[in-house]
Amino acid sequence: MPHNETVALSGTIQHVFAHRFTLDAEGTTHLADLGPKGADAFPLSAGLAVTLEGERRPSEIKVTRIASDGREPVLIAHKKPQHAPGHVHADGPADPDLALAAVGKAGWTAKGEPRRKPKHFEILARQDDGEWTELHVDFGGTIYKRKTADTAKWAEAA
Numbered sequence: 001m002p003h004n005e006t007v008a009l010s011g012t013i014q015h016v017f018a019h020r021f022t023l024d025a026e027g028t029t030h031l032a033d034l035g036p037k038g039a040d041a042f043p044l045s046a047g048l049a050v051t052l053e054g055e056r057r058p059s060e061i062k063v064t065r066i067a068s069d070g071r072e073p074v075l076i077a078h079k080k081p082q083h084a085p086g087h088v089h090a091d092g093p094a095d096p097d098l099a100l101a102a103v104g105k106a107g108w109t110a111k112g113e114p115r116r117k118p119k120h121f122e123i124l125a126r127q128d129d130g131e132w133t134e135l136h137v138d139f140g141g142t143i144y145k146r147k148t149a150d151t152a153k154w155a156e157a158a
Contacts, residue, residue: 019039053066093139107127114137124154132148
């Protein structure tokens with residue numbers, strides 16, 4: 001798992017989108033995320049001057065601390081992704097045959113080739129004549145997520 005840079009910024013909130021907002025700081029606009037519970041603890045509004053600390057991700061800053069004059073600073077703990085026990089991270093070997101074997105062992109019939117992602121494989125599968133399902137299988141061969149298959153995403157496989 002990549003370690004993301006910790007940043008500290010001071011600036012003005014420009015736009016608010018539920019628990020996300022844009023912050024103008026140091027001549028740049030940044031997208032920041034408080035998370036739903038963080039937004040409940042620290043209500044956001046356009047024009048508010050804030051200082052924040054957080055983890056810079058590719059798409060946004062996950063805010064871990066936010067403060068403003070006249071308000072108590074708020075510390076925000078973001079939930080980490082939940083994986084099955086024994087989950088193997090991306091630095092482990094990525095073997096599509098292991099992922100397919102795990103799917104078969106769990107009673108699923110796979111269709112098409114596994115799609116490799118940085119931390120898992122996505123596999124289109126179904127049980128008996130059931131609905132097509134997108135399975136997320138970690139590199140250790142554990143199915144840790146199931147969701148209804150998106151027909152547009154899996155069009156060529158289905």
